[in-house]
Structure formats: C-alpha cells, structure tokens
Amino acid sequence: MKSFISLVRKELVYEWRSLYQLGGVIAFLFGVSYLIYFFSGGGSPELWNLLYWLVFMFLCFFTGSRVFEDDTQRFKIISYQLLHPFNLFAAKSAYLFILLNVLGILLWGVLSILIPLVKSELRGWMILLLFFNTGMALILTFSSFLASQGQGKTLLLTVLVLPLSFPLLGTAYETGLKILNGYEFESFFSGLRIIVGINLFVLAMIVFLVPLTWKN
Amino acid sequence: MFYKIHWWKYLGVLLMVYVLIVGLLTPLKPGIFDVKPNRFKTNQKVNINVKGYNTNYTKGNVSTYLKTGNSFLLKAEEVAIINDTELDAVFNLPQHLPGKLNLVQCSFIVDSDFDGTSVLPSKIVLSQDSINEIEGDLSWTISKSPGFHVIHTYRFPYRNILYETIRNTFFHVSLWFAMFSMLMVSVYYAIRYLKTQNRDFDLRSSALVKTAMLFGVLGLATGSLWARNTWDTWWTNDIKLNMSALSMLIYFAYLILRSSIEDPDRRARISGAYNIFALVAVVPLIFVLPRLTDSLHPGNGGNPAFGSDDMDNALRLVFYPAVVGFSILGFWIAQLQYRLERVKTALDDHEDK
Numbered sequence: 001m002k003s004f005i006s007l008v009r010k011e012l013v014y015e016w017r018s019l020y021q022l023g024g025v026i027a028f029l030f031g032v033s034y035l036i037y038f039f040s041g042g043g044s045p046e047l048w049n050l051l052y053w054l055v056f057m058f059l060c061f062f063t064g065s066r067v068f069e070d071d072t073q074r075f076k077i078i079s080y081q082l083l084h085p086f087n088l089f090a091a092k093s094a095y096l097f098i099l100l101n102v103l104g105i106l107l108w109g110v111l112s113i114l115i116p117l118v119k120s121e122l123r124g125w126m127i128l129l130l131f132f133n134t135g136m137a138l139i140l141t142f143s144s145f146l147a148s149q150g151q152g153k154t155l156l157l158t159v160l161v162l163p164l165s166f167p168l169l170g171t172a173y174e175t176g177l178k179i180l181n182g183y184e185f186e187s188f189f190s191g192l193r194i195i196v197g198i199n200l201f202v203l204a205m206i207v208f209l210v211p212l213t214w215k216n
Numbered sequence: 217m218f219y220k221i222h223w224w225k226y227l228g229v230l231l232m233v234y235v236l237i238v239g240l241l242t243p244l245k246p247g248i249f250d251v252k253p254n255r256f257k258t259n260q261k262v263n264i265n266v267k268g269y270n271t272n273y274t275k276g277n278v279s280t281y282l283k284t285g286n287s288f289l290l291k292a293e294e295v296a297i298i299n300d301t302e303l304d305a306v307f308n309l310p311q312h313l314p315g316k317l318n319l320v321q322c323s324f325i326v327d328s329d330f331d332g333t334s335v336l337p338s339k340i341v342l343s344q345d346s347i348n349e350i351e352g353d354l355s356w357t358i359s360k361s362p363g364f365h366v367i368h369t370y371r372f373p374y375r376n377i378l379y380e381t382i383r384n385t386f387f388h389v390s391l392w393f394a395m396f397s398m399l400m401v402s403v404y405y406a407i408r409y410l411k412t413q414n415r416d417f418d419l420r421s422s423a424l425v426k427t428a429m430l431f432g433v434l435g436l437a438t439g440s441l442w443a444r445n446t447w448d449t450w451w452t453n454d455i456k457l458n459m460s461a462l463s464m465l466i467y468f469a470y471l472i473l474r475s476s477i478e479d480p481d482r483r484a485r486i487s488g489a490y491n492i493f494a495l496v497a498v499v500p501l502i503f504v505l506p507r508l509t510d511s512l513h514p515g516n517g518g519n520p521a522f523g524s525d526d527m528d529n530a531l532r533l534v535f536y537p538a539v540v541g542f543s544i545l546g547f548w549i550a551q552l553q554y555r556l557e558r559v560k561t562a563l564d565d566h567e568d569k
Contacts, residue, residue, distance in 0.1 A: 159472050167500075
C-alpha cells in the first residue's frame with residue numbers, strides 16, 4: 001500500500017513537472033467546448049450528451065496516450081526490480097482515474113455554462129462519471145501498456161482502445177441521456193449495472209493478463 | 217499413410233461439395249408469393265388474386281381459406297385456376313367478424329393435394345361496421361375440419377421475405393461458426409505460448425486469427441448481401457450487426473498490434489495476451505448484448521434461434537455439414553498460413569546467423 005501511494009504521488013509529481021502537457025489537454029477541452037458553443041449555440045439534451053461523450057472520448061485518448069510515456073525500456077528494467085509491476089499498473093490506473101474525473105467534471109462545467117441544460121443533474125452525472133472512469137482508466141492503462149511495446153504508440157493506442165471501450169461509451173451515452181431527460185432510479189441503475197459488469201470483466205482480465213505481459 | 221494423415225482435408229472437400237450441390241440445387245417448398253387486393257369490408261363477395269411460388273395449381277384439387285385467431289376459418293366459395301402459379305379465389309365475407317374488434321388480420325391459406333398447404337400470415341385485413349361476436353363466431357366456424365394436406369418431399373422451407381436467400385444460412389452462419397471455432401483454438405495456442413514461450417504456438421495462434429478474420433469479413437459480406445435482399449438495405453442499425461463490426465475492429469487492432477512490434481518474443485507475448493482479452497470481450501458483444509435488446513437476427517431480442525420456424529430438418533441436413541466443412545476449410549487455410557510463417561521465420565533466423 002505504501003509503495004502504491006508513493007507511485008501515485010510520483011505520477012502527480014511527474015504531471016506537475018510537465019504541466020504543459022496537461023495544459024494542452026485542458027486547452028483542447030476549452031477550445032472544443034467553445035467551438036461547439038460557437039457553431040451549435042444550443043441544442044437538445046441528445047446533442048449535448050453526444051457532444052459531451054465525444055469530446056470526453058478524445059480527452060481520454062490524449063490522457064491515456066501519456067500513461068506509459070516516461071517508462072522507457074531502460075527505466076522499466078530498474079523500476080521492475082524495485083517494485084512489483086502490478087503496483088505500477090495499479091498506481092497508473094488510479095492516477096488516470098483521478099485525472100479523468102477532474103477532466104470529466106471540468107468538461108461538464110464548461111459545457112453547462114456555454115450550453116445551459118434545462119435539467120442540470122450534477123449528482124447523477126458524477127456517479128456515472130465515477131463508474132465510467134473506473135473502467136476507462138483500466139482499459140486505457142492496459143491498452144497504453146500494450147501500445148508502449150510497439151511503434152506509433154498514440155495511433156496504436158487509439159486503435160486498441162476504441163473498439164474495447166465502445167460498450168462502455170455506448171452505455172455511458174445511454175445512461176447520460178436518461179439523466180438529462182430526468183431519470184428514474186430504476187433505468188439509471190440498470191445502466192450503471194452494465195457499466196459495473198464491464199468494469200469487473202476488464203478488471204478480471206487485467207489481473208489475469210498483466211502478469212503474463214510485463215516479463216521481458 | 218498419406219490418406220491417414222490428410223483424411224480430414226478430404227472430408228472437408230467432400231462436405232463443401234455436398235453443401236454447394238445440395239444447398240444450391242434443392243428447390244423451395246411451394247408458397248404464396250402475394251395476394252391482391254388485401255383490404256376488405258365485411259358483408260360482400262370479394263375476388264382475391266393469388267400468386268404462388270414453386271406451385272402446381274393445375275395439378276391438384278385446390279381450396280383456399282382465410283384464417284383468423286386459432287380456430288376461425290372461412291372457405292372460398294369458388295377457386296378459378298389461371299395457371300400453375302396463379303389463381304383467383306372468391307370469398308363471401310359474412311357481415312360480422314369473430315371477436316370483439318372492428319379490424320382483424322387474416323392469414324391466407326392455399327391447400328392442394330399435390331403441393332400440400334401453404335400459408336401467407338397476416339396478409340388480409342378485414343373491417344366491419346358493427347360488432348356481433350356471437351354471429352361472427354358462428355359464421356366463421358367450419359363445422360367439419362378441412363384436413364389440410366401435408367406432402368413429404370425433401371425441399372427447403374418457403375419463407376416470405378427470405379425466398380431463395382434462405383440458402384445463405386449455409387454460408388453466412390457457417391462462416392461465423394467456423395470463425396469462432398478458429399478464434400477459440402487460437403486463444404488455446406496463445407495460452408500455451410504464454411505458458412511455454414514456444415514461438416511455434418504463437419505462429420499457430422496468429423495464423424488462426426488471420427484466417428478467422430478472413431472468414432469474419434466474408435461473414436459480414438454475405439450478411440450484408442442478405443440484408444440487401446431481405447431488409448432492402450446493405451446495413452442497418454441492428455445491434456448484432458454493430459457488435460459484429462466492433463468485433464472485427466477488435467481483431468483488426470490485434471493485427472495492427474502485431475505488426476507494430478518488431479521483437480518476435482515481445483510481439484508473441486503482447487499479442488497473445490491481447491488475443492485472450494479480445495476473445496473474452498467479443499463473446500459478450502456478439503452472444504450476450506444482442507439478446508438483451510431488440511434485434512432483427514434470430515436468437516436475439518426474444519426471437520428463437522434455430523427454432524422450427526427458421527430451421528427445419530431439411531435445412532439442418534445441409535447446415536451442420538456446412539459448419540463442419542467451413543471449419544475444416546478454415547483450419548486447413550490456417551495450417552498453410554502457419555507453415556508459410558514458419559518457413560519465413562526459419563529464413564529470417566538463418567539470415568540473422
């Protein structure tokens with residue numbers, strides 16, 4: 001647990017030292033949100049929901065592509081001797097989870113200000129984001145780890161993540177729409193249940209597969 | 217010795233030849249292609265023109281019926297045969313319909329002692345001005361059961377919308393079955409590679425995935441052709457179709473991942489792990505999610521899979537050999553692919569030395 005916390009802190013320190021990268025992602029968030037506001041001006045909950053998840057999907061790709069950026073082969077040999085790779089994987093997933101939540105709420109806030117919603121339900125949206133980002137962080141970390149082994153990492157990551165995260169994105173889109181249309185707990189819960197199912201499945205696969213892939 | 221080793225390939229060729237000949241040449245059972253007109257008011261004499269498919273109306277005694285509910289039948293007063301595939305049926309529609317509705321849908325039935333019985337479900341719509349349930353029930357009930365003819369010949373079922381494309385079951389569905397069998401075996405080899413680090417298993421696994429992808433693309437193409445002929449579109453927003461396309465994308469990612477890693481051991485390890493992840497991800501996408509929602513495909517959204525309405529015994533006699541035949545063909549292609557890769561690897565290793 002101690003090494004896990006230290007590793008999450010390491011990720012935070014790395015982020016702080018290269019803040020311009022995170023700044024670029026946030027600039028993208030603001031830029032795209034403004035473009036949406038400028039060209040659409042307003043819209044139905046369907047459009048708002050679609051645009052939110054599309055922009056958030058790109059934010060996930062940008063953030064995910066940086067997960068194993070600093071872990072070059074040389075560093076890996078050293079760090080894998082110091083700690084268990086699974087701890088490293090878990091710490092990166094945890095940090096990505098936190099970052100995605102921050103970006104998700106920020107995007108919600110910016111879009112809500114520029115294109116106000118009739119029914120602004122932050123609590124439901126937060127719960128959805130928490131569950132969605134758990135699965136997304138795991139998929140992104142796993143795919144980023146696989147992509148870091150190959151060439152053209154960012155493109156490869158997109159190719160790997162897009163089909164794997166599609167069920168998660170699709171369910172989040174549908175559940176998000178229910179929230180914007182004034183959700184009933186039953187239908188909201190059924191959406192969350194599917195997301196939890198996907199998360200558990202991804203987690204089980206990662207626990208099984210990661211130890212098989214890190215060895216060199 | 218040669219035959220003992222390669223018996224399964226001969227079996228595959230035999231099965232494929234059998235599927236092509238029997239699957240393409242067996243005729244469909246007689247059916248009703250269309251009836252016109254199909255909307256009437258009660259209490260009048262109507263003439264309905266019937267067009268048959270693969271029928272022989274001139275060769276037997278033909279009678280026609282309208283059927284509504286489970287037990288209400290109305291027999292045509294007169295049947296005029298025009299030719300083997302066309303007839304006119306005259307019905308004297310009673311004033312009242314059975315049941316409590318102003319509007320009912322009726323199935324059209326043609327019974328012949330030569331062709332057997334064919335049904336066009338829910339095609340005729342009848343409406344009445346006033347409801348009289350008792351009189352309606354009485355006037356539509358036949359006192360003596362008509363005793364429909366059943367003719368036993370080896371023919372494929374006639375299904376409206378599908379028509380001759382029902383034969384695509386042997387190709388479209390079998391290709392997907394073969395694809396999944398290859399993907400499962402490829403995961404078996406991937407696990408064996410991850411356990412033993414024997415590169416031979418990785419070559420087998422990747423050859424099987426590549427061949428499975430080819431079958432998957434062919435499955436999508438035959439499905440799209442089928443959709444064009446039955447649903448009048450190349451692609452629909454059906455969940456099964458979308459999940460199948462997504463599965464293909466997941467496996468295309470596998471191929472891209474493999475080609476992006478140069479070191480053979482690392483490539484084998486990473487792609488092996490991804491292969492396991494991919495198959496476990498694809499199974500719920502194709503077999504679970506479509507069952508939870510509405511779908512046009514049989515076996516999804518509450519439709520029965522391989523129920524008697526979709527798959528009768530005549531079809532089964534070709535379908536099961538087709539599944540085995542395509543699977544053998546797939547494993548054969550994969551074996552050739554694996555042998556090619558093995559030669560390439562040996563040549564590369566030789567050059568490195």
